[in-house]
Each structure stands twice: as C-alpha cells, then as structure tokens.
Amino acid sequence: MDLQHWLARATHAIQDWADTFGTYEPHPSLLVDDERFAAAFTEFTGRLKDNYPFFHPHYAGQMLKPPHPAAVVGYLTAMLINPNNHALDGGPATARMEREAVARLAAMFGYDTHLGHLTTSGTIANLEALFVARELHPGRGVAYSADAHYTHGRMCHVLGVKGHPVRTDGQGRLDLQALEDLLRTGEVGTVVLTAGTTGLGVVDPVHEALALKERHGVRLHVDAAYGGFFTLLAGADGPEGLPPEPWRAIARCDSIVVDPHKHGLQPYGCGAVLFRDPEVGRHYLHDSPYTYFTSTELHLGEISLECSRAGAAAAALWLTFQLLPPTPDGLGRVLAAGRRAALDWAGLITASDVLELYQQPELDIVGYFPVVEPATLTGIDAASARILADGMASERPVFLSTLKAGREDFAARHPKITADADGARILRSVLMKPESEHHVEHLHTRVEEIARPR
Template sequence: MDLRYWMGRATDAIQEWADAFGPYPAHASVLVDDDRFAEAFEEFTGRLSDNYPFFHPRYAGQMLKPPHPAAVVGYLTAMLINPNNHALDGGPATARMEREAVAQLAAMFGYDTHLGHLTTSGTIANLEALFVARELHPGQGIAYSSDAHYTHGRMCHVLGMKGHPVRTDDRGRMDLDALDDLLRTGEVGTVVLTTGTTGLGAVDPVHEALTLKERYGVRIHVDGAYGGFFTLLAGADGPEGLLPEPWRAIARCDSIVVDPHKHGLQPYGCGAVLFRDPGVGRFYLHDSPYTYFTSTELHLGEISLECSRAGASAAALWLTFRLLPPTPQGLGQVLAAGRRAALNWAELITASDVLRLYQHPELDIVTYFPAVRPATLSAIDAASARVLADGMTGPDPVFLSTLKADREAFTARHAGITADGQGARVLRSVLMKPESEHHVKQLHARVEELARTR
C-alpha cells in the first residue's frame, strides 16, 4: 500500500466533494503564503526528529507503534471534513461508521446485545464503565488488582468511590481468595478484571471470577485496554494460541474496555467502552437545546460522557476493519505474530547465560533481567538500568523499557535472589509490532551483548 499515493487521493476526493457546494475562497485572516509556511514546516519537522523510532523493530520498549496505513488514510480523509461524532448532525457518515465498528468489537467479545461507543482513550472508557458501576451500586466501591492500571484508582477518586486494590499471585493475576474475602464485607459493588496488565501482560482469571459474581451479586468490568484484542487468539492452533476460558467468559461480564489505538492499529486516541446491557443508557440521559435535532435516532452523544469526539477516529477504525477485520483470520494474524515473537524471545532468554526471564510471557510482553553475581536486588536494578541506558546510545541502538518489581513480587518468582532492597527494575519489551517476529534474534543478540559489558 503506497501511503503517499493514497494520501494524495484523500485530499483530491475531499476537494471534489467540497467543490460540489460552490466556490468558497478562504478568508484573508487565515491565509498564509508558502514561504512562511515552509519556514514553520522546516522547524516543525526538525522538532519531530526528536523521537524514538516507534515504527522500527529496534524499538521494543513501551506500548507504541505507528497506525496502519489504512488508518492514516482514513483519519486524514475524514479529518479534512472534521466531523464531530457527538451528534448525528455533526457527523452523519462517521457516526454510522462508529456504530458499525463498535458492533464488530461487540461481536468479537461475544456480546449478543450491547451499548457502546468510541472514546478518546482507555482512561475515559474506564471512567465511563466505573460511572455506570457507581450508578448501579451507589455507596459501594470498586475492586481491582494491585497490578491493574493506575487509572482505576484515579477514576475512583474522580467519581468519589472507594478503590480496593487486591493482591496478585506469582503470575501477576488477581488473587481470587483475597477477592472473596473482600467481597464478603459487602463494600464492593464492581470488580475490575484485567485481560493483559500493562506491566506484565498478565490475564486475570475471568472465568473463575464469574462464580464470585453470582455468589455476591457484583458487576464485573473487564479492562481489556491493552490485551482485549487477544481474544482473537483464544483456542487458536499453534504456540500463539491462548487458553480460551478467560476470553470466552468476557461475554458474560457486564462491560469491557478495549483500546484500538493499541492492538487495533489505530492512531491516538481511540478507545472503546461496551456494555452488555443497553439499558444502562438511561444513566447518560440528557438533552441539549441546540443538538440532537436532525434525527429521532439515538445520537452517540446521548450515550457518552464526552461531548465533542473526532469522527475521523471512527473513520480510521472502520476503514481498517474493512481490510483487517477483528477476526482470527484478520487482525488475529497481526496479534499472533507479536505473540510468537514474545515466545521465541523467551526461549532465547531461557537458554542465555547472561539473561534471565522475570516471568514467562502470557501475551506479547517479555520481562527479563541480567544474570548478575552476586544475585541481589540492588545489583539487578543497577544492571537493568545500565542496559537500558547503554542500549539507546551508539551505532547499534536498541530501545527497551523497565518495570519496577517490588521485593515480594520478585522473590515470589525467584526465591534465590537476595532481597537487599525494596525491589528492582527489570527490563521489559513490548513486541506489539508484527515485524518484531523477524527481528527477535537481532534484539536478543544486542541485549546479550549489552548485558555482558561490565
């Protein structure tokens, strides 16, 4: 796909559409001559060079990658019109696209019925899910694992609810025995389960937690912002296949959040929230004296806490799904490549004499640390920090990230480590780009080289 060609086609198509309404000369107040623009553009592109190469397999650090070319073209084309998906009169075409794309997401998770929409981020999507939880269980709090994203604690504060962090097991998953103890108090109305923590990629046992949902009458909200799309690999053949039970159980949960700007190949920001019961739309009910007048059909702004939202985000997702639908044969193949990359690198690390796995990857996040002597938390922390810093410099860079593991988490996984501190940083690589599958050996060789350098 020639991105430059299709970007040109995008501007031509929108200009042709606009010309049908007659001439519309730009106002003098916004006119800028090419020489002035060239000067500003040169400074602009120069500043953008101060970035890490998120597109390249050398970059194996944070959860960052470029959007698919189809998403770029879809976003640019719709952005030239600049629709607002709050009300149908603000973006009739992109509002329909949003509904169709959201319906595909709902089908991916097995929802027979749903109410949902796109958001500007996973943070806002989770805020909306917790807002509905508060309305349904007033006066009760929210439980989430201690390894869950920090957004849940922050949004509980915003909503005036009490957050209850629950300890995790030695794989970074919510400890259901601890959750059971908490639910017995009656203080919790909603449990947040994470399918793919942002630190380790750990998947909470959703299927097992459903028993507690029935026993205590709580809601279950699934935070799949990072890992939700991995449901496409549930029960798949091959090494990349995932145990299906946690993923199939999502269909019986009350709500789910997923971020297409992560594994859905979209630009920032594009999140989504889905509710299994469309009846929760009553909590969003409001009116406006100057919107919602073009149709008696439900407007997206009537089921959203956000007001203005870029219709271009919906357009980008819709166009991408036309080419790579959220099915095992479509987008699932992209996730399978990242999963295989993580498993292959884990094998190389296991066989290495200078690196050790911190935890076996569940999705596409690999965590590891230099095999230092003496094997103390302080020595591991220093070695990890050195590899991170040295990897970003020189003629053969590799871009990694680190994860802070506390003393209890570390020793639960590696009993032979001397705990001479409160914790240690380990190296962390997110292999969410499918191109990483063919670059694992080079990544591993470079990290081994860095780890050997004292």
C-alpha cells in the first residue's frame, strides 16, 4: 500500500467530516508560520536520526519493529479527531472499534466469554490483572517464574502483595514441582505463567499447571505480552508449527495479557488485558460526575484502572485486523516467517565453529554465544560484549543485543563450561520482522566474521 497516498486521503477525509459542522478560524494563539515550523521541523527530523534502524532486517537486537502501514494510517487518521476511549462520550466510534478488536483477541485465545480492554502497555495490563487477583484473593501472594518479566515483582510491590519468584528448569520454564511446594503453604493466590519470556521466548507449561489450579484453588494469569500471538501457530503444519498443548490451555486460565504493539504490528501504546469471567468488572466500580452520561452501556473507563486512553490506538488495531486478522491465515503468516528465521539461524549456529547455541529457540528469539578458549564464563562474557560493540560500529553493521545468563543456567545447558563467574552475557537476536527470514544467512555470516579471533 502507498502510505503517502493514504495519509493524504486521511487528512482530506477528516477535513470533509469536520466541515459538516461549519468552518471556523483557528485562534491566533495557535498559529505558527511556516518559516518557524520549518526550522523546528528540521531540527526535529535531524534528532530522530539518532536511532538504530529498527525497520531493517539487519537490526536483530531488541523487540523493536515498525508498525504496519495500515496501523500508521489508522492511528494518524483517528488522531486528527483525537478521541479518548475512557468514556463513550469521548470516543463513541473508537470505543466500538476497541470492543470489536478486543473480542477478536479473546477469540484468538479461545475465550467464549470475556471482559477486556486495551491498555497503554503490557505493564499496565499486568498491573490490572494482578489488581483483580488481589481483590479476589486478599492477603495472598503472587508466584511467577524467576525468568518472568520484572514487571510482576514491581507490580506486586505497587499493589502491596508478596511476590514469590519460582525457580526454572533447565530450559527456563517454570518448575512446577517447586511451584507446588510453594502452593502447599497456602500463601499464594495467583500464579503467573509466561507464554514467551522476553529474554529467550520460553513458554511455561500452561497445560500442566491447570492441575495445580484445581488442586490448590489458585488463579492462573498468563503473561503473553510477548508471545501471545504465537497461539496462531499452535498445531500448525511445517517447521514453524508449535506444540498445541500450552496454547490451547490458555483458554482455561483466568486472565491474559497480550501486547499488540509487539507481534500485532501496532505502534507503541497498545497492550491488552482479558478476563475470562466478565463478573470481575465489579472490582473496577467507581463513579465520575462528568462522564458516562451518553449511554447506559458499560463504558470502557468503567472496567479500566487507566482514565484517558488514545482512541487512535484502538482505531489502528481495528483497521489492521480488517486486513491482517488474528487468524492462522492472517497474522499467523507473519509470525511463521519469524519463527522459521529463528529455526534457520539456530541450525546455522549449530553447524558453526565460532558460535554455539545457548538453547533451541521456542518462538523467534535466538540465544547464542561465541566459542572461546579456554571455555569460561568470563571469556564468553568479554567476547559477547566485543561482538555487540563491533557489530554496531562496523561499516556493514549488524545490530544484536545481549542477555545475562546466570551461572546455574549455564551449567544446566552447558556443563562443560568453566563457571568462573556468577554468569555471562550471551548474544540475543530477536527476529520478529518477517523480512528477517530472507536475511538470516547475511546476519549469521556477519556475526561469524566479527566473532572470529583476530
């Protein structure tokens, strides 16, 4: 699609709509002449060049990629009106779009009933899920994997509940035996299961945890902020297909968080929280003397801890879903490309004499480290840091990231490496752009070149 064409159509469409209410002159206090704007805009665009090329397949560092053009057009078009999805009187059209888009997310996970809304981030979405969990299990704590996102520990602190990190197994998954030992104490009311850790994309055994839910009466919350859309590949044919069991089990969990601003191709500021039981909305009850007056229907602000929220975010997601729906044949094809890229790169690393795979990728994140002699954690750490820096400084740059792996984690996966430190940085590549599929060999060749001893 021609982005410039549709952005021009956007401004005309909104102006035509605005003119139906009558024309008016902007207030003089808002006027800025073109010469002044040009000077500011030149500095502005110059400053924006101080960024890494997140859009390019040679960028395989953090979880960053551009939104789909449809999301850009949808966001900017709605932003010209600037609706607020807190209440229906602030954004009636975009509130309906939000409900429709959220319903598609709920259906993607297999929920037959749901209550949910968009948030500004996965962090806020997880805060809301844990807030509801606290209200339902007052005085009881929250358990989560030691490799889960740090937001859970922080949100426990914010909510005044005790957080319980639980050790992981040799692949970075929540250790269910350790979890059950903790649940027997009666101190925990909610268990967080991660469907795609942000470090390595590891998926906790959600299906096996369901038995603990029944046995100990705890809530199960799934943090699928990063990996949630990979449910579209559950049971799929081909190398990109994922084991269906943990993904299908999500439908039986109590709440879910997913970030459309990751694999949903949206700009930042678009997370989502879903509850299986709509009755939990009672925990959000509050009153406002100047909103919620245009309809007796439940307003989105009445089921959210946030107040003002950009209706443009809902518009962008809705428009994107019209073109690339959250189905195996829609967004599933996008995720499949990243998954294939990760598997292809893992195969190249396995055959390499200068790089070693840290562990087999589950989603689209590859963890690996340079081969060093002698094979020590300090040597690996120093070599990884050098490759990271040299890759960005090269005339043919490649952009990676690093992950700190602890001594015990290394020992579980690579027992022959001498543990002479508490841990070591490994290299980490996130292949969430589908274009990465066609650039894996280049990325691998460049990293090998940089990794070779000088």
